[in-house]
Amino acid sequence: MTEVVVRGLSKDFGRIPAVRELSFEIPGGQVTGFLGPNGAGKTTTLRMVLGLVRPTAGTALIDGRRYADLPHPRRAVGAVLEATGVARSRVDEGLDEVELTADADRRVGGYSLGMRQRLGLAAALLGDPRVLVLDEPGNGLDPAGMAWLRGLLRTLAAQGRAVVVSSHVLAEVAQTVDRVVIVHKGRLRFAGALDELADPDAPSTSLESAFLRLTGDTPAVPAGTTDAR
Secondary structure, three states, X not given: OOOEEEEEEEEEEOOEXXXXXXXXXXXXXXXXXXXXXXXXXXXXXXXXXXXXXXXXXEEEEEOOEOHHHOOOHHHXXXXXXXXXXXXXXXXXXXXXXXXXXXXXXXXXXXXXXXXXXXXXXXXXXXXXXXEEEEEOOOXXXXXXXXXXXXXXXXXXXXXXXXXXXEOOOHHHHHHHOOEEEEEEOOEEEXXXXXXXXXXXXXXXXXXXXXXXXXXXXXXXOOOOOOOOO
């Protein structure tokens, strides 16, 4: 199965360290939540994985290759990019997957926010990629739409894809993902299965509680986690 492997990934903007020695894996066949407070380095990390930002140090590999070295990178990794070189049949299939076939002839300007989110997902699926990187995919979706999105992500992962979801809606993430990667101030705070996040002294710990504990000023790192400090 396709997987993403990040090793020692760092990025400095001038004298400002945005990402510091991150190391984690995103396996195929699972949905991974990529979480962190605003300014934690999530976007910079994802942009390095997608080849949009050059790392200061370290590597981000997709099936053992950098994004730029993939034979067909836009087909290997789902992103909202220009749909060049994609067969019309994939456009139709993508619209069908996100349930927009009936609205295919409408102008995008008339779409609701939720419909635009679905259109973005369709664009990410155009190349039938093995890796999907989705930033706040549920933004604008109503409860029924969120339930639909959850099912779609699970289906895509079941097909062997590595699905990465960055979101601040922790309650929804907890219902969707198999694994989580949590970053704070550019450093890794946790990487592992969702059920490994529980505090040993409070087995019923929610994702939100664990997230707040790990991203506080003096977070405690539970057993089984990877801390890159």
